[in-house]
Amino acid sequence: MSSLQDSSTRTVRPADLAEAAAALADTAGRVLVSGAGTAADWAGRPDAPELVLDTTALTGVRAHNPGDMTVEVRAGTPLRELNGVLAEHGQRVALDPARVALGATAGGLIATADAGPLALIYGSMRDLVIGMTVVLADGTVARSGGHVIKNVAGYDLAKLAHGCHGTLGLIAEVVLRLHPLPAATLTVRLPCSLAEAAEAAAEILGGPLEPAALEWCGDALLVRLEGGAAAVDARADRLITLLGLGAVRLTAAEEAAAWDEHAVLVAGAEGRPPEGTAVLRVGARPSRLAGLLGELGTELGASRVTAGLATGIGTVTLPADPETVSLAHERVHRAGGTSTLRARPVDAALPGWGPAPAAVGLLRAVRNELDPGGRLGAGRFAPWM
Amino acid sequence: MSLNGTAQRDFERALGAANVISDPPRLRSYECDGLTGYRVVPALVLLPRTAEQVAAAVRVCATHGIPFVARGAGTGLSGGALPVADGVVISLQRLRRVLEVDPVDRRAVLEPGVTNLDITRAAAPYGLYYAPDPSSQQVCTIGGNVAENSGGAHCLKYGFTTNHVLALEVVLADGSVVTLGGDSGEQLGPDLRGVFLGSEGTVGIATKITVRLLRAPETVRTLLADFPSIEAAGEVVSDIVAAGIVPAAVEMMDTLAIEAAEEAVHAGYTRGVPAALVVELDGPVEECAEGFDKVKAICEKHGCTRLHVAGDAEERAAIWRGRKSAFAAVGRISPDYFVQDGVVPRTRLAEVLGRIAEMGEQAGLRVANVFHAGDGNLHPLVLYDAAAGETERGEELSGKIAELCVELGGSLSGEHGIGTDKACSMPKMYSGTDLAVMARVRSAFDPAGLCNPGKLLPTPRLCGEVPGKFTPHPLEEAGVIERL
Numbered sequence: 001m002s003s004l005q006d007s008s009t010r011t012v013r014p015a016d017l018a019e020a021a022a023a024l025a026d027t028a029g030r031v032l033v034s035g036a037g038t039a040a041d042w043a044g045r046p047d048a049p050e051l052v053l054d055t056t057a058l059t060g061v062r063a064h065n066p067g068d069m070t071v072e073v074r075a076g077t078p079l080r081e082l083n084g085v086l087a088e089h090g091q092r093v094a095l096d097p098a099r100v101a102l103g104a105t106a107g108g109l110i111a112t113a114d115a116g117p118l119a120l121i122y123g124s125m126r127d128l129v130i131g132m133t134v135v136l137a138d139g140t141v142a143r144s145g146g147h148v149i150k151n152v153a154g155y156d157l158a159k160l161a162h163g164c165h166g167t168l169g170l171i172a173e174v175v176l177r178l179h180p181l182p183a184a185t186l187t188v189r190l191p192c193s194l195a196e197a198a199e200a201a202a203e204i205l206g207g208p209l210e211p212a213a214l215e216w217c218g219d220a221l222l223v224r225l226e227g228g229a230a231a232v233d234a235r236a237d238r239l240i241t242l243l244g245l246g247a248v249r250l251t252a253a254e255e256a257a258a259w260d261e262h263a264v265l266v267a268g269a270e271g272r273p274p275e276g277t278a279v280l281r282v283g284a285r286p287s288r289l290a291g292l293l294g295e296l297g298t299e300l301g302a303s304r305v306t307a308g309l310a311t312g313i314g315t316v317t318l319p320a321d322p323e324t325v326s327l328a329h330e331r332v333h334r335a336g337g338t339s340t341l342r343a344r345p346v347d348a349a350l351p352g353w354g355p356a357p358a359a360v361g362l363l364r365a366v367r368n369e370l371d372p373g374g375r376l377g378a379g380r381f382a383p384w385m
Numbered sequence: 386m387s388l389n390g391t392a393q394r395d396f397e398r399a400l401g402a403a404n405v406i407s408d409p410p411r412l413r414s415y416e417c418d419g420l421t422g423y424r425v426v427p428a429l430v431l432l433p434r435t436a437e438q439v440a441a442a443v444r445v446c447a448t449h450g451i452p453f454v455a456r457g458a459g460t461g462l463s464g465g466a467l468p469v470a471d472g473v474v475i476s477l478q479r480l481r482r483v484l485e486v487d488p489v490d491r492r493a494v495l496e497p498g499v500t501n502l503d504i505t506r507a508a509a510p511y512g513l514y515y516a517p518d519p520s521s522q523q524v525c526t527i528g529g530n531v532a533e534n535s536g537g538a539h540c541l542k543y544g545f546t547t548n549h550v551l552a553l554e555v556v557l558a559d560g561s562v563v564t565l566g567g568d569s570g571e572q573l574g575p576d577l578r579g580v581f582l583g584s585e586g587t588v589g590i591a592t593k594i595t596v597r598l599l600r601a602p603e604t605v606r607t608l609l610a611d612f613p614s615i616e617a618a619g620e621v622v623s624d625i626v627a628a629g630i631v632p633a634a635v636e637m638m639d640t641l642a643i644e645a646a647e648e649a650v651h652a653g654y655t656r657g658v659p660a661a662l663v664v665e666l667d668g669p670v671e672e673c674a675e676g677f678d679k680v681k682a683i684c685e686k687h688g689c690t691r692l693h694v695a696g697d698a699e700e701r702a703a704i705w706r707g708r709k710s711a712f713a714a715v716g717r718i719s720p721d722y723f724v725q726d727g728v729v730p731r732t733r734l735a736e737v738l739g740r741i742a743e744m745g746e747q748a749g750l751r752v753a754n755v756f757h758a759g760d761g762n763l764h765p766l767v768l769y770d771a772a773a774g775e776t777e778r779g780e781e782l783s784g785k786i787a788e789l790c791v792e793l794g795g796s797l798s799g800e801h802g803i804g805t806d807k808a809c810s811m812p813k814m815y816s817g818t819d820l821a822v823m824a825r826v827r828s829a830f831d832p833a834g835l836c837n838p839g840k841l842l843p844t845p846r847l848c849g850e851v852p853g854k855f856t857p858h859p860l861e862e863a864g865v866i867e868r869l
Binding site for chain 1: 489490491512533534536540544545547548557561563564565567568569570571572573574575576577578579580582583584600602603623626627629630631668669670671672674675676728729730731732757760761762794795796797798799800801802803807811814815816818819820821822823825826827828829830832841842
């Protein structure tokens with residue numbers, strides 16, 4: 001980040017919507033939105049900004065009515081903190097990407113379209129955001145959605161923020177749908193290869209056990225069940241019977257360690273991948289994911305694989321070399337999948353994206369309407385726009 | 386109204402003359418959708434058979450500057466498929482092939498004219514189903530569901546159409562074709578698919594839709610419980626949620642709605658009780674059993690006067706028949722009625738029902754209430770007698786109820802959409818700036834403004850030069866939120 005900013009870069013740190021709107025209205029140059037910094041080097045490298053809009057003071061719960069299971073927060077609020085507060089009411093934002101533990105903010109998780117293993121049941125932020133207030137590049141403040149989970153009035157502009165990577169507008173405030181914290185969770189671990197895991201996953205998903213998360217990481221398949229205390233235990237018995245020899249029920253401590261290990265594979269230790277490497281997130285038709293990730297391994301040296309065998313979302317770690325990353329993007333694209341570059345060495349010039357999607361013209365048209373000067377997050381979608 | 390001859394010839398060349406309807410009696414059968422109070426006869430109706438023909442038809446529209454309105458089964462309740470007088474209706478009824486059912490990746494690829502229920506029929510042999518289940522599911526089409534982001538009784542647990550669509554092939558207003566979304570449901574960059582879903586036909590026409598299929602749950606448990614008051618039933622819903630249970634469905638009916646349903650289908654509801662709840666849980670056997678015991682205990686704690694647990698699939702179907710027939714059944718107890726659709730935060734259900742009762746009394750009209758209690762989505766049915774000159778009063782009361790929902794921190798619509806019906810009420814919910822930004826997004830998709838014009842956003846032509854006064858959100862007035 002620091003390498004992008006020279007002495008002419010200003011930083012503002014608004015504490016509320018009004019200050020954020022004023023900061024944008026007062027600026028004519030390029031603006032880089034920055035939150036906790038856990039995804040600062042994801043996607044395309046931003047052009048040097050004149051203004052860094054730091055959202056780390058744009059924090060706090062604005063409204064939480066536990067009975068309605070919704071919460072309104074300022075977008076710079078770290079999800080970890082928010083979930084800490086909600087847990088006192090037996091509730092949560094049901095989203096568990098690896099970098100939540102590193103302090104990722106609600107707004108940052110939306111802007112980067114991030115999600116973790118729980119996406120199998122709860123989807124990503126696009127499925128959890130029910131209202132949003134954004135500030136456009138010219139300082140215009142606009143709201144869409146509201147405080148109720150069921151709402152079809154007007155365009156769902158919050159969807160445009162999902163995956164915007166700091167372009168289009170500043171996510172200032174969001175209203176999120178909440179889910180109850182499960183009374184019990186339990187993880188069953190099956191040591192196996194990726195190919196074996198894919199077979200096991202197909203069997204589990206063909207049955208009635210409804211796992212909350214199902215991920216292969218490194219050398220084993222992890223299957224998490226969530227629900228009532230007695231019920232989860234009985235379901236785990238059925239799951240172990242189904243998976244057969246080798247499947248074991250993890251203790252609470254083992255469970256936490258296993259999922260931490262998964263998070264480290266996805267985000268790197270302390271949010272950094274091993275030196276000289278970069279992380280690629282891959283989406284594919286679920287039944288094709290294991291094969292595709294396997295090919296990235298044999299052909300391009302991908303390692304540290306995680307595979308959401310039900311969601312079709314996986315991550316791999318690649319040598320931080322432009323040609324390798326570019327080939328990986330192309331390989332995924334040819335398989336009909338999607339790929340996004342994530343953490344990488346700070347100064348490495350790696351392609352953030354593969355071939356442009358068919359809708360790139362539409363993306364440009366939306367950007368031209370909302371941010372005609374292309375001031376926000378310039379470079380994030382290079383070379384598409 | 387008619388188009389110039391060149392345009393009509395271009396449409397005939399693109400689709401074949403037999404697929405271009407221009408004779409007035411046939412055109413009239415497209416003059417309205419499920420909201421029959423608004424009627425406009427279109428200049429032409431087009432009946433393409435393929436996605437390519439849809440794109441070709443839209444290109445002709447773009448060339449000649451002709452507005453177009455996409456139409457599925459015409460069951461929409463907000464006038465979203467109301468024709469434009471000098472425009473064409475593009476009917477998707479002939480694009481009704483199920484292109485693919487993939488039991489391994491649990492998805493189906495559909496043409497837009499496939500009915501909602503036919504998706505589940507195609508998936509059923511594999512033990513799969515399509516979750517969103519609007520009441521009109523036997524006839525409504527997936528293309529219409531995409532346009533309206535349809536819900537249904539089970540969306541509390543399973544979500545809305547937007548949560549179940551992975552990818553869309555879309556014809557944009559200039560006739561170009563793009564795909565939004567993808568194989569894993571991941572989209573590179575901003576989620577344009579999410580903007581398209583629920584855009585009420587104003588940003589393009591979906592010609593191919595990939596949806597997720599779910600495995601049919603192992604068990605379904607359903608109960609019907611009577612309560613001495615709406616408040617008691619409301620507390621049951623709150624306690625179920627507070628207990629960490631996410632039911633597949635929680636539906637509430639009041640005395641009048643129960644009476645109407647019993648009159649029509651004799652589903653075994655208790656006439657005269659102030660409130661009845663239908664609670665359904667589904668999932669793995671153990672989870673269902675554990676949750677269902679808790680739900681029964683909560684019902685008893687709040688003075689439930691009768692608790693009927695469906696003993697088999699037939700009894701469950703009977704409970705749902707009562708609930709789902711309630712709309713149409715109201716016709717048995719009143720000559721005419723308006724169906725309203727609004728949402729309040731769930732904890733304000735009792736309050737909003739009290740206010741609706743007061744407003745009904747003041748207007749001298751009865752209001753029956755059927756609603757999705759789990760998510761605060763109300764469907765008040767305003768009963769009136771057109772022959773007695775009550776139409777205007779009924780319409781006014783119905784409109785006021787939707788606006789009351791906004792006043793209480795909710796929404797103008799939970800599932801029926803804004804369409805023509807509520808476009809002029811949008812300023813009650815959003816500021817002029819909010820609406821202007823929505824208009825900019827619409828313009829990015831359709832700069833020429835040909836795609837279902839006059840719907841969703843208020844226009845001077847529809848609403849008069851001065852739209853209704855914007856009222857601040859109550860949380861805003863209380864200083865809890867601000868918008869500048």
